[in-house]
Amino acid sequence: xxxxxxxxxxxxxxxxxxxxxxxxxxxxxxxxxxxxxxxxxxxxxxxxxxxxxxxxxxxxxxxxxxxxxxxxxxxxxxxxxxxxxxxxxxxxxxxxxxxxxxxxxxxxxxxx
Amino acid sequence: xxxxxxxxxxxxxxxxxxxxxxxxxxxxxxxxxxxxxxxxxxxxxxxxxxxxxxxxxxxxxxxxxxxxxxxxxxxxxxxxxxxxxxxxxxxxxxxxxxxxxxxxxxxxxxxx
Numbered sequence: 001x002x003x004x005x006x007x008x009x010x011x012x013x014x015x016x017x018x019x020x021x022x023x024x025x026x027x028x029x030x031x032x033x034x035x036x037x038x039x040x041x042x043x044x045x046x047x048x049x050x051x052x053x054x055x056x057x058x059x060x061x062x063x064x065x066x067x068x069x070x071x072x073x074x075x076x077x078x079x080x081x082x083x084x085x086x087x088x089x090x091x092x093x094x095x096x097x098x099x100x101x102x103x104x105x106x107x108x109x110x111x112x
Numbered sequence: 113x114x115x116x117x118x119x120x121x122x123x124x125x126x127x128x129x130x131x132x133x134x135x136x137x138x139x140x141x142x143x144x145x146x147x148x149x150x151x152x153x154x155x156x157x158x159x160x161x162x163x164x165x166x167x168x169x170x171x172x173x174x175x176x177x178x179x180x181x182x183x184x185x186x187x188x189x190x191x192x193x194x195x196x197x198x199x200x201x202x203x204x205x206x207x208x209x210x211x212x213x214x215x216x217x218x219x220x221x222x223x224x
Contacts (some may be wrong), residue, residue, distance in 0.1 A: 031210065040121065042200060042214040043155065050209060058211065059113070090154060094210075100145050100157025101212060 002026050006091050006104035013111045017104045021076040021107050023091030031094040032074035034058075034066060035103065036087040043090065049074055081111045114139050114205045118215030126223050131188040133218035142204050143182045144177055145212065150197045192221050192223035 004025045013019055025032065029052045035043040045058030049068040062083060065077045074093075078085060088108050092101040115138040125131055133136040135144065143162045147155040159168055161177035161184060168175045175189045184201055206211055 032211070035214075039214060041212070042118075042216040043202075045211060045213065048209075048211060056209065059213070071206040090132075100160055101155075104156070105154050 004091055004093055004102050004104035006107050007018050007091075008107060009105065010108050011058045011110070013078075013109065015082060015111060017081050018077065019081065020078075021089055021091075021109075022064075022073070022102060023075065024073045025091075025102070026072065027093060027095060029093035029095045030071070032068065033092045033094070034064075034074070034076045034081070035092065036060065037090060037106075038087050046076065046089075061075040062069065081109075083111045084100065086111045114176045114203070114208065116201060116203050116213050116215040117203055118218055119218060120218055122219050122221075124221045124223065125191050126129050127193060131191050131195070131202075131220055132199075133186050133199050133204075133220075135186075135215050137182045137203045137205070139182070139205045141181050142206050144181075144204075145202045146175060146184075146186055147202060147214075148197050149200065149202045149217070153197075155200060156167050191220070193222050193224055196220060196222050 006066045025030045033048040034046040037043045044060045047066040049055045052071045080087050091104045094101050118135045145160045146158040149155045165179045166177040168218045172189045176185045198219045200217045202214040
């Protein structure tokens with residue numbers, strides 16, 4: 001039972017480079033989310049997808065794009081990385097009401 | 113926009129002492145969730161509270177949801193070293209599409 005799988009686990013980018021963070025869940029969840037975590041600021045919602053084929057902006061969407069490829073996969077793309085995007089990125093999914101989010105193990109991204 | 117504030121930011125206790133973290137929302141919540149994140153790990157769902165005035169217990173952990181559904185607390189009785197980590201509250205406001213907004217977290221350290 002893998003749950004939510006994120007790749008890569010670590011990444012170092014140069015300013016201006018692009019990359020895609022991958023996320024897949026095997027729990028047949030409809031909703032998927034991308035959060036970033038910075039020291040002292042908790043987790044902030046970047047984008048979310050309530051169901052396959054839909055995406056919506058969260059609290060901090062600028063500089064990011066997402067794709068809900070199918071029910072299992074939800075990717076996050078940085079088109080032109082900036083040092084301010086250095087963070088830990090978590091993908092999460094949610095099943096039926098009454099249950100919490102299941103988080104992946106995170107991607108630790110450094111932009112130099 | 114919706115804000116969830118959590119205090120204190122840090123708490124250092126001696127093993128066996130009690131611990132409480134408090135969460136306040138700027139808006140009325142449909143439900144509130146609590147998560148625990150171990151150092152270097154990812155958030156793990158602990159519990160969800162839905163009803164006004166609700167109290168739930170998990171062994172040494174007691175969770176409360178305020179009467180106005182705008183505040184919540186987590187109390188740990190007789191802390192153990194295994195309780196070390198950061199505790200997050202996260203709220204879902206009405207008419208916000210189910211988006212979960214996290215507080216900044218309370219980092220708990222326990223001295224043996």
